[in-house]
Amino acid sequence: MVFRQIQVGPIGTNCYLLGEESAGVCFVADPGDEPERVLGMVRESGLALQAIVLTHGHYDHTGGVAGILAEHPQVPVYIHRNDLYAPGGSQRYQYAGAGTNQRTYGEGDVLSLGGGTLRVLHTPGHSPGSVVLLWGDVMLAGDTLFAGSCGRCDLFGGSMEEMFVSLKRLGSLSGDCRVFPGHGPATTLETERRTNPYLRHAMQL
Numbered sequence: 001m002v003f004r005q006i007q008v009g010p011i012g013t014n015c016y017l018l019g020e021e022s023a024g025v026c027f028v029a030d031p032g033d034e035p036e037r038v039l040g041m042v043r044e045s046g047l048a049l050q051a052i053v054l055t056h057g058h059y060d061h062t063g064g065v066a067g068i069l070a071e072h073p074q075v076p077v078y079i080h081r082n083d084l085y086a087p088g089g090s091q092r093y094q095y096a097g098a099g100t101n102q103r104t105y106g107e108g109d110v111l112s113l114g115g116g117t118l119r120v121l122h123t124p125g126h127s128p129g130s131v132v133l134l135w136g137d138v139m140l141a142g143d144t145l146f147a148g149s150c151g152r153c154d155l156f157g158g159s160m161e162e163m164f165v166s167l168k169r170l171g172s173l174s175g176d177c178r179v180f181p182g183h184g185p186a187t188t189l190e191t192e193r194r195t196n197p198y199l200r201h202a203m204q205l
């Protein structure tokens with residue numbers, strides 16, 4: 001397994017690359033800014049970029065998409081349909097050329113990406129179209145689950161009620177996995193079940 005991570009942009013969004021050397025392909029999650037650094041990460045991996053996947057539509061997770069497409073114009077970009085449009089603000093997903101590259105995914109979708117299987121959980125709360133992505137024992141948690149915390153729910157379309165439903169779903173998944181959030185350090189699902197006050201509260205609802 002090939003795993004790489006860089007922090008991009010002024011608020012340090014985690015951008016991840018996942019792939020398999022044997023398959024020769026990879027995908028990138030949440031290229032929020034600094035597309036040239038993301039492209040460098042892809043180049044260094046030696047793998048062919050297959051797709052860009054977005055955990056949600058906020059600009060700090062999507063801002064580098066256009067710059068990557070400039071070099072990889074054929075690469076599809078996946079986002080949940082609820083975060084596609086920009087009602088009343090510039091905080092949502094927007095980039096030139098969305099028409100040809102744009103794909104939507106949602107609850108229960110399974111994509112063959114990076115030499116593995118990517119499973120999509122729709123986890124609204126931080127935004128209406130937030131998703132958590134499972135790939136092998138890796139959870140890309142976006143701004144839903146953080147180490148010791150969870151994403152804020154006071155932005156447009158956010159909902160604390162939905163967040164707790166989403167957190168409960170994550171806590172109820174079987175077994176353990178490595179959790180890589182959209183901001184801050186990595187953790188494990190079991191660690192969060194034991195110590196994360198938001199997840200613990202959600203599990204009691």
Ligand SMILES: [Zn+2]
Nearest residue numbers: 056058126143
């Ligand atoms: Zn966000």
